Amino acid sequence: NHEGPFRVTLRPMDSLEAINLSLSLNRFFTMWQNVVALALLATAASAATAASADKVLSQHATTLADNSANLALSLYQDMAKEKNVENILISPVVVASSLGLVALGGKATTATQVKTVLNAAKVPDEKLHSGLAELLTEVSDPKTRNVTWKISNRLYGPSTVNFVDAFVKSSKKHYNCDQSKINFKDKKSSLNAINEWAAKSTDGKVPEVIKDIEKTDGAMIINAMFFKPHWDEEFHHKMVDNRGFMASHSYTVSIEMMHRTGLYDFYDDATNKLSILGMPLAHKKSSLVFIMPHQVENLDRVEKVLNKKQLDIWLSKLQQTAVALSLPKVSMEVSHNLQKHLEKLGLTEAGNKSKADLSNMSGKKDLYLSSVFHAATMELSTEGNEMNTTIFSSDKLKSPKLFYVDHPFIFLVKDQKTNSILFIGRMVRPKGEKMRDEL
Ligand SMILES: *[C@@H]1O[C@H](CO)[C@@H](O)[C@H](O)[C@H]1NC(C)=O
Numbered sequence: 001n002h003e004g005p006f007r008v009t010l011r012p013m014d015s016l017e018a019i020n021l022s023l024s025l026n027r028f029f030t031m032w033q034n035v036v037a038l039a040l041l042a043t044a045a046s047a048a049t050a051a052s053a054d055k056v057l058s059q060h061a062t063t064l065a066d067n068s069a070n071l072a073l074s075l076y077q078d079m080a081k082e083k084n085v086e087n088i089l090i091s092p093v094v095v096a097s098s099l100g101l102v103a104l105g106g107k108a109t110t111a112t113q114v115k116t117v118l119n120a121a122k123v124p125d126e127k128l129h130s131g132l133a134e135l136l137t138e139v140s141d142p143k144t145r146n147v148t149w150k151i152s153n154r155l156y157g158p159s160t161v162n163f164v165d166a167f168v169k170s171s172k173k174h175y176n177c178d179q180s181k182i183n184f185k186d187k188k189s190s191l192n193a194i195n196e197w198a199a200k201s202t203d204g205k206v207p208e209v210i211k212d213i214e215k216t217d218g219a220m221i222i223n224a225m226f227f228k229p230h231w232d233e234e235f236h237h238k239m240v241d242n243r244g245f246m247a248s249h250s251y252t253v254s255i256e257m258m259h260r261t262g263l264y265d266f267y268d269d270a271t272n273k274l275s276i277l278g279m280p281l282a283h284k285k286s287s288l289v290f291i292m293p294h295q296v297e298n299l300d301r302v303e304k305v306l307n308k309k310q311l312d313i314w315l316s317k318l319q320q321t322a323v324a325l326s327l328p329k330v331s332m333e334v335s336h337n338l339q340k341h342l343e344k345l346g347l348t349e350a351g352n353k354s355k356a357d358l359s360n361m362s363g364k365k366d367l368y369l370s371s372v373f374h375a376a377t378m379e380l381s382t383e384g385n386e387m388n389t390t391i392f393s394s395d396k397l398k399s400p401k402l403f404y405v406d407h408p409f410i411f412l413v414k415d416q417k418t419n420s421i422l423f424i425g426r427m428v429r430p431k432g433e434k435m436r437d438e439l
């Protein structure tokens, strides 16, 4: 089975194999050169159109974007400490917009605490809402970013509540959020209603947001989203095979992995025994950054050194490097109740029945926030814009570094244009069958 460009190996590629691989690819692509040349022309033309339509973010949106990075790391850190949580997937900019919704419906301290959590005390109310809306519209725009990112938000209140018209209108306008009243006391049908809504609004990609309803008398914010990064340069769809992902030394999951060699942002931090790789997403407005320890280990050690400052240092050290890359081709579905984590960050009133003032939502002081569910599915696939194949006939891919993502790692989607963090998370245990260790 060592013939043809897409041969399968059962262990990590070494550098020699990686070179062979790119040489095979090179042969494979020669025949496609004419076709590819045309496609490249088309891509260049559409990129130029997108660039000319580029909007500049307002001052307030810029501030909120910057602050989303701090929110990302503090939220991640608090969630990572929780026992029994393995995979994590959150979108800090979407969390920020849910916080905005609380500010919109809240009064007094209940509302001002939102600004504290967002570190936006100086931003006037109206600018807070328009700024958050502007930021989210910018980063999730499918046209300028060629991204698949479906975001649905809904606020559920108990059947006794009446949502005020002004709130309904503003929450739709700024946060694209709808409201529903639901009889939480009938747990089974409320669970069904919520999960069905989430599944429907994400084309089935988020099948379950919530397993149980703990508090039946409060309001619930639900985010359901589907995110599929579109690489700046695709993987070849045939460069995929089955491999093992070592969730731990004693637990290997069978998954699909995709492989390619290319020039990527790379940095090896020998002191912290980890490597970092940044892969640009379509139109290079954002990139998916992987932070991976050299060896299989649980992520505690890396999480201890991970903070905003360290992250900025790592990002500043990334350099274009030839890399033979193997990535899980998996879909990750995660749902988190963020309520208690947001409380830790300072949102203490909205969720406290005796203190909450959400009277801008309901006209009365009769409502508190019982939970904030954040459910997301991220699908890593081979898809992206066409490869620039010229690289394969140069010597730039000689002796590539190996980046073989077969054990737990931390990742984030960093937006280059707005400097915000679109997603942060970790993959500890991908979906898949347990593999026996005989290989
Ligand atoms: C991304 O761009 C490709 C062409 O480069 C197109 O086929 C695809 O539909 C686009 N996807 C999205 C989500 O815009």
Ligand SMILES: *[C@@H]1O[C@H](CO)[C@@H](O)[C@H](O)[C@H]1NC(C)=O
Pocket (backbone or CB within 6 Å): 352, 353, 354, 355
């Ligand atoms: C709600 O606030 C009151 C008054 O500050 C406090 O005594 C109580 O412990 C809080 N309840 C919760 C659940 O945090």
Ligand SMILES: *[C@@H]1O[C@H](CO)[C@@H](O)[C@H](O)[C@H]1NC(C)=O
Pocket (backbone or CB within 6 Å): 104, 106, 107, 166, 167, 170, 360
């Ligand atoms: C919230 O209440 C305050 C004070 O009553 C009011 O000035 C403000 O316009 C209200 N906001 C909304 C969105 O209704």
Ligand SMILES: *[C@@H]1O[C@H](CO)[C@@H](O)[C@H](O)[C@H]1NC(C)=O
Pocket (backbone or CB within 6 Å): 040, 044, 388, 389, 390, 391
């Ligand atoms: C493809 O890559 C080559 C060199 O690596 C570069 O000169 C060329 O501009 C690239 N083409 C496109 C369309 O990006």
